Structure formats: C-alpha cells, structure tokens
Amino acid sequence: MQYELRTQVIDPPRKTFDHLVRRYGDRPASRYEEGTIDIQAKENFHYRPLWDPAHDIYDEAYSAFRLTDPYSFTDPRQYYYAPYVTSRAAMADAVAATLDYLDSRDLLSRLPDAWSSVMGELLVPLRHYESGAQMVSCDIARFGFGTTITQCAAYAAFDRIGNAQALSRVGIALGGGTAELLADAKTRWVEDASLQGLRRYVEELFLEKDWGRALVRLDVADRLVYGLFFAHLDDAAIDQGAGSYSLVAQHLSSWFADQRKWVEALYKAWVTDPGTGAANTQLLAVTTTEALAAALVALGPVAARADELVGAAAAASLDATATTIRDAVAALTA
Amino acid sequence: MKQRYEALTRDLDWEPSYVAKSDVFPHTEFEGIKIHDWSKWEDPFRLTVDAYTKYQAEKDKRLYAVLDGFAQSQGHLTLTEASYLNAMKLFLQGVTPLEYQAHRNFAYLARHLNGPGPRFAALCQSIDEMRHTQTEIHTLSNYNKYYGGFHNYLEQHDRVWYLSVPKSFFDDALTAGPFEFLIAIGFSFEYLLTNLLFVPFMSGASFNGDLPTMTFGFSAQSDESRHMTLGLEAIKFLLEQDEANVPIVQAWIDKWFWRGYRVTALVAQMLDYMLPRKVMSWKEAFELYFEEQMLGGLFQDLAFYGITPPKHVDDAIAEKEILSHQVYWTLYQFSHAAAFTTTFPDADAQTWLAENYPGTFDKLYKPLWDKEARNLENGGRHFVRGLPQLCQVCQIPMLFTEPDDPTTLCQRESVHNGEKFQTCSNGCQWIFEREPEKYVQAWLPVHQIYQGNCGGPTVPDVLAWYGIQEGDGGEYKGSVDDTNWKSWHNAADHSHIGSEA
Amino acid sequence: MTVRSIGAYDFPSRSRQELYGDDQLVHLWFQENPWFCASACFRAPKAMTWGDFWNALVVPFAEEDPDFDPEARRVFTLHGAQFEPRDDQTLEEIGVEHKDVIGMRVLV
Ligand SMILES: [Fe+2]
Ligand SMILES: [Fe+2]
Numbered sequence A: 001m002q003y004e005l006r007t008q009v010i011d012p013p014r015k016t017f018d019h020l021v022r023r024y025g026d027r028p029a030s031r032y033e034e035g036t037i038d039i040q041a042k043e044n045f046h047y048r049p050l051w052d053p054a055h056d057i058y059d060e061a062y063s064a065f066r067l068t069d070p071y072s073f074t075d076p077r078q079y080y081y082a083p084y085v086t087s088r089a090a091m092a093d094a095v096a097a098t099l100d101y102l103d104s105r106d107l108l109s110r111l112p113d114a115w116s117s118v119m120g121e122l123l124v125p126l127r128h129y130e131s132g133a134q135m136v137s138c139d140i141a142r143f144g145f146g147t148t149i150t151q152c153a154a155y156a157a158f159d160r161i162g163n164a165q166a167l168s169r170v171g172i173a174l175g176g177g178t179a180e181l182l183a184d185a186k187t188r189w190v191e192d193a194s195l196q197g198l199r200r201y202v203e204e205l206f207l208e209k210d211w212g213r214a215l216v217r218l219d220v221a222d223r224l225v226y227g228l229f230f231a232h233l234d235d236a237a238i239d240q241g242a243g244s245y246s247l248v249a250q251h252l253s254s255w256f257a258d259q260r261k262w263v264e265a266l267y268k269a270w271v272t273d274p275g276t277g278a279a280n281t282q283l284l285a286v287t288t289t290e291a292l293a294a295a296l297v298a299l300g301p302v303a304a305r306a307d308e309l310v311g312a313a314a315a316a317s318l319d320a321t322a323t324t325i326r327d328a329v330a331a332l333t334a
Numbered sequence B: 001m002k003q004r005y006e007a008l009t010r011d012l013d014w015e016p017s018y019v020a021k022s023d024v025f026p027h028t029e030f031e032g033i034k035i036h037d038w039s040k041w042e043d044p045f046r047l048t049v050d051a052y053t054k055y056q057a058e059k060d061k062r063l064y065a066v067l068d069g070f071a072q073s074q075g076h077l078t079l080t081e082a083s084y085l086n087a088m089k090l091f092l093q094g095v096t097p098l099e100y101q102a103h104r105n106f107a108y109l110a111r112h113l114n115g116p117g118p119r120f121a122a123l124c125q126s127i128d129e130m131r132h133t134q135t136e137i138h139t140l141s142n143y144n145k146y147y148g149g150f151h152n153y154l155e156q157h158d159r160v161w162y163l164s165v166p167k168s169f170f171d172d173a174l175t176a177g178p179f180e181f182l183i184a185i186g187f188s189f190e191y192l193l194t195n196l197l198f199v200p201f202m203s204g205a206s207f208n209g210d211l212p213t214m215t216f217g218f219s220a221q222s223d224e225s226r227h228m229t230l231g232l233e234a235i236k237f238l239l240e241q242d243e244a245n246v247p248i249v250q251a252w253i254d255k256w257f258w259r260g261y262r263v264t265a266l267v268a269q270m271l272d273y274m275l276p277r278k279v280m281s282w283k284e285a286f287e288l289y290f291e292e293q294m295l296g297g298l299f300q301d302l303a304f305y306g307i308t309p310p311k312h313v314d315d316a317i318a319e320k321e322i323l324s325h326q327v328y329w330t331l332y333q334f335s336h337a338a339a340f341t342t343t344f345p346d347a348d349a350q351t352w353l354a355e356n357y358p359g360t361f362d363k364l365y366k367p368l369w370d371k372e373a374r375n376l377e378n379g380g381r382h383f384v385r386g387l388p389q390l391c392q393v394c395q396i397p398m399l400f401t402e403p404d405d406p407t408t409l410c411q412r413e414s415v416h417n418g419e420k421f422q423t424c425s426n427g428c429q430w431i432f433e434r435e436p437e438k439y440v441q442a443w444l445p446v447h448q449i450y451q452g453n454c455g456g457p458t459v460p461d462v463l464a465w466y467g468i469q470e471g472d473g474g475e476y477k478g479s480v481d482d483t484n485w486k487s488w489h490n491a492a493d494h495s496h497i498g499s500e501a
Numbered sequence C: 001m002t003v004r005s006i007g008a009y010d011f012p013s014r015s016r017q018e019l020y021g022d023d024q025l026v027h028l029w030f031q032e033n034p035w036f037c038a039s040a041c042f043r044a045p046k047a048m049t050w051g052d053f054w055n056a057l058v059v060p061f062a063e064e065d066p067d068f069d070p071e072a073r074r075v076f077t078l079h080g081a082q083f084e085p086r087d088d089q090t091l092e093e094i095g096v097e098h099k100d101v102i103g104m105r106v107l108v
C-alpha cells in the first residue's frame, strides 16, 4: 500500500474519550488524564469480597474522608507510569553517583565518629520505617477511592522500597561493603530503646483500616522523621564537618518534597470540597492532632539519642516541626 | 546479586511485637492455606528499584516514540482494513480495565501477604499492570480519534452485556482471598492461559499493520515474563508448604481454568473471524499453546505435587473445533447492541474457515451462513430482536453445546434457596455449586435490563445508556468506519496528483 | 459446598423473582434449530395467557428466522415433561416458574 499518507490532512472526528469530554469539555486530553481519570470501575460490581463482605470492591466507605467527586483531586506532578519511572530513574542515578563518590573518596569512613553513629544507629534502621510505609501506602493504593489518589499511593509505595534500598546501600557502604551493619540495624530497630516508639507507631499504623486516616498518620510521622533526619540533621552535619551525611540526606529530602506535593494537594481537595469539605476539615484536624501527639512520643527518644550523639538540638527541631503542623491545623479550623 | 537483593529487600521485614501478627495480616488464614515458612518463597527476578526504574523508563521512551511517530504519519491508514480495529475495540473495552484491576489487587497482595519477598514481587507487578493499563490506553487513543467503538470503553466495561464476561471474571478474582487471587490471576490468567488471551491480540496486531499495538506487546513481554514466573513460584510455594494445600489449590486450578477459558471464547472468534489477515486458527492456537505447552509440559511438572489437569479440561478440548463459530454466530446477530461491528464472512474467509475446520465448518456452520446469504440477498441482514439467556457464572449467552453433541445446546440447572440458576456447561455448573452464595450476586445484564436498571425498557434506551453512538456497532459494511476508511484512502490516492511521486 | 469468608456471607440473589413484581423471567429454547444461537429470555406476567405469550413475545422474536412457521406443529417441554399449552391458560397455570426453560421443538 503505497499511499502518499504524510501529505494528507484528516480532521479526526473525535479528540478524546467520552468520560474526558464530559468532564473537561471537547478538547484533547493529556496522557495523564487519559491514563488516570475515571479508570477505577464505578458500578455494577458483581460480588462482595469474601474477606470483607460489608464493602464493595471499590467503596468510598473504606474511609471517612470523602470527596464529592474523587477526581477533583489530581496529582500536581501529573505522574502516570512513564514520567514516574523516568523521574525515579534519574533519582536513582543521582543516588548512585553520590554513593560512588562517597566510596571513591572513602568519605564515609572519614566521618566524625558521632556522625558515623547517627548513621549506623538511627539512619540506617529507618529502612524498616520505609518498608512499613510501603505497606501502608499499598493499603491506600488498594482501598483508596479514585485512581488519581491510588495511583499516587502506588508510586509512593514503590518509592518507599526505593528509599529503603537506598538507606540499605548507605548501610552497606558504611559497613565497608558488607551487610553486617544492616543486620545490626535490624537488631536496633527491634531492640534499641530509642527506636521502639517509632516501631510501635508503625505497627499500630498497620491496623488502621481507614485508608484516609492511615495516609494522614503516616504523613504526620513522615514530616517529623524527614524534618529531623533530612533537614535539621542535614544542616547540623554540615556545621559539624560531616558533609557526607548531607550528601546522602539531600536525596531523601528532595524525594520528600516531591511526595508532599500530592499529599498537600489531596488535603487541599479534601478541605475545599463543596460538599464534604467541612467534615473532612474536622477529620483532618482531629486525625493530625492525635497522630502528632503519638508521633512526638515515638520520635522523642530518637531525637534525644541524636542529641546525645551530636548535640544538634534535634529535640528542639522536632518541637519546631510540631509547631508548624499545629499551626497548619489551627489555620484549618480557624 | 542475590545477596545484595536479599540484603536490600527481604531483610526489611521484622516480627511485630506491639500488635498481633494475625492483626497485621488478617486475610491469610481464612482460605485454609497453611504457610509454615514465608522465606521459602523464591522471588526469581531480584530486581532492585533502581534497576527496575531505569529499565522501564528506557522501554517507555522507545514505546512512546513509536506511538508519536505513528500518530504523526497517519499510520492508522496503513492497517489492513478498518475492520481489524474491532479486535482492538474488544481489547480496550474488555482487557484494559482488567489490567487496571490487576494493578489494584497486586497492591493488595503487596500489603497483605506475610512475606517481604512476595510483597515486593507483587508491588512490582502492581505498577507493571498500571503501566499496561496506561500504555494500552495511550496506544489505542489515537485510533479512538478516527474510529468508532473506542470512545466510551470505561463506562461500557461496567455496563455492556458482553463486557460483563471479563468484568465478572476479574471481580470474582478480586473478591477472593489473597491466595485464591494468586492462583486465579498470577497462575491461571498470567501463566496457564496468557498465550490464549493476550498473545493472540498482539499477533493479530503484527499481522494487520498495527505497529503501536505490536510495539506495546513487545514492550510488555519482559513484564509478562516476570508475572509468569511469579505465578509459577506462587503455586509451587503453596504446594510445597503443606500437603493440605494441595486439594485447595487443585480446586482453584479447576475453577480458574474454566473461568478463564470461558473468557477466551471472545478471543477465539476474534482470531477466526475478526482479523482481516489471519494469524492462526483458534484450534491451532489451542492445540499449540494449551494442549502441547500446558497439558503436555506444565501439568507434567505439577504432577510431582499431586496436581492433575483441570477438572473440565476435556470439555474444553472437545469444543476446540466449534467454539469460535458458535461465538461469532452469536456476536454477529447481537452486534447491533455492541461497540464493535461484525460482518458476513466472505468467500475467502469461508474457504479459510473450511480449510482450518475441515470437520465442522462446512457441516455445521456453513448452512447457517448460506441461509444468512439468502437474507442478505433479500436485503435483510439478521439481528436478534430480543435478549438471550445468560450463564449465571460466565455470563456468556447460553450458546454452548453438549460436549458430545454440537447440535444440542447445553443447559444445566441448579437450585439455590428455592431459585433456579442456569449455567452453560459442566464447568460453570460446578463453579456455581461450589460457591452459590457468590454467584447469586451476579449482575447479569439481561436480568438487569428487564429490571429496568439499564436506561429504560427499549433497545434504544439501553444503547443510549451504553453510550453507543451511530457507527459503533451493527454491520461493518457501510458503517461509519467503513465509509471513512474508503474516503480517506481515496483521498490518499488523490494526493499523488500534481506531486512528484 | 459453601464459601469460606471472614464474617457472614449471605446476599440475596440479584435475579430473584420479587424484583420483577407480578412478572417473571421465562426462557424459550428453540431445540433443533441452530439459527437461534441461544435460548431467548423474556419478561412476562405470571398471569399472561399462553396465547398472549406466543403472539406478543415469541412470534416477533422468532420471525427473525426466515423459515419460521408459526403454524407448525410443536412439542413443548417443561421440567422434563411434555405439555400441550392451551391459548387461554396462564403461564402460572401451565406451571411455568421464574427462570424456567421451556423447550420447543418443531415436528417434521
Ligand atoms: Fe498486564
Ligand atoms: Fe501481567
């Protein structure tokens, strides 16, 4: 078939799929929109789950947080699979470059002892925190309502494994190329007094059946953990001549900035919803406040241990983050 | 590599002590499966997140470059014929939403399985399936701009009669426990039947000039081989963990083989009737991919564990020369209520069918088409004027015949709580009677239409509720697609005029 | 057999008779006639007479077969036994229940 096809202009009769035309009008849709909006099945589910006969396969009643239209939330990063993996491939390259550099200059063994301890005792065990966060995020990816939300959660779950693996690789590098320090970190996660509060927080989070509440509870802990380890201690490390800590921390802090973009956008969609906004706001305030109290109890000993090791005013930094969170809650209900 | 992977992934787990483990993993006991040692689950690929994202990003870059190039160059005009796209309409309406369902439920496994190895493998599969959902939508999105039948595929998957076949199949799996889901989808769908479900569409694409779909298919292959391996590891793990698991797993194989096999009925007619350029007959595909590779290979291996071939496999084998003809004869008459078109198989097509089905086509089905030819001569193409009886389990119109008699429809009836329920086959009846509490809930399109839940009492009401527009369904010849295709090709020819070429 | 589930698992049938009020679903099986790919499913009042059922529902459906002859002699079966419907009998009087399958064969 030798047609002169390139010269032909055909006006396509249609710009995109019906559900997108209904929502956005008759305009071409982006790949994010075509791959995300309205994808979750809506009606006529055939059977009830054997493991939860009270709910439908997809059911907004899996959470008290509701959106009148679940697709009023969209991911500000517009991640569908291709841009998501592309962005993560670049992040992974950056992490690998840092680790190579640390390795080539033997920088981790040249860390001040106290900072070496912060990494081995506190930072590397966070791989288990990340792994717990993966499970919680998977729950959201399955039981969340609406593809825009669950897609973010699924990628976040994958990110958490990526974070856990990155921290593990730091542990391996710190352990001189062996997995010894990882085994040690696991023992610390299970036994060290300073980490038990955080472990308890994560284990209790596994039992949270409401995915919206689980999301908030995880986010509150994340804000304290990331604020402490990858913002505050990052600064302190630079001041105290532990630059290689900071080289590692930068990757996790930039990941967290990316993560919080969608979480904040979801909070905003929740509280500004014309129908459910008031209830969501109440719920968000209460859940955040409760979670913050518990997370502070969980992280207090971690900050105390960091202060013992490097005297970096970690406890004060935790309080500062808590104040920021409290202010945000106050602004919600004001 | 292995060590590194183990250190990076497996060892992330710990024994909870502040809460009960059974509360952390509340869904892995009720199915009766016994697991003694989760660490025995081999995760064969041992991908790390960095390796995964780099590899996948590379693949997507290449795939989207092909999609963009094809769209820019009006590549759709180089298909064998617009009617080829009926196969892709069926794919987007029937298969793509299943990829999405798989995405969601592998995320469920990535939360609810007790072992970190299988959880991570499930998580990789979960986001792979999101990839498949989206790359399929993006691949077919360009066709949607020019051809009918694609535009309302999501709503149709939830509503339309023939799409309740794949939807109910996957809903059945999603509502099962985590281990049954692994056998239903991880093993039966992704391993046992994948060459009868997924591969025929991709081969059809390559034979009919559909470069984007073909590229998508190739690009998904490395994902699928991981999924197949996961499915196989899953079944071996369950069988090795406890002997008491064997009969449970056997019953799931029996159920999910038949459930999946019934979905392939739609594929069978696609191969034999919908493709303008044929790849291979359904019979040939069934013999090669199922009888040789699965019964002759896989089940020989599984015999070691005491697993036998699926319960109703002989009924499936007995059908291989009649299945596609019966299904297409049905779709031909019901396509006025579908989002794809059908047409009378012309002389060439009938010759091909007779050659490939020497024992059945001329004897059983040609007479029907001859009679329809008389209809056509008299100007009356045949469409059914009412609604068919549906199978309570597979939800396909009850078009199948007795295993030993291709001229007698198969009717099976069971009574549950005083109500009669009909099924299309021994397989579907067995499935119904095993779990009647589940199948009485089925949202059967015909029954729902009669209850008034589908837009209204008349055919136009229902079609409007389906979002079916002029040209989406019915007869292909003279349809909107056919007319556009011809005029675009004439225009393409004319473009030579006055040009150098 | 019964399902294994977490908690009670008991849902009403989505096709139960009460959802059709005074009507019921009736299947008609065109035996020995492959033109009809599957049995037909009709919604019909229980009190509908056989004559109305035949003329209002069956004939319009069956006419799609160019060889359909409404006057042909036929054998009807229900619940495994033959029956000879009279036009003035209601479906209920004949014994047709919700979702029953009526077999129908033309005598040659
Ligand atoms: Fe897939
Ligand atoms: Fe797959």
Ligand SMILES: [Zn+2]
Binding pocket: B262, B391, B392, B393, B394, B395, B396, B423, B424, B425, B428
């Ligand atoms: Zn069936």
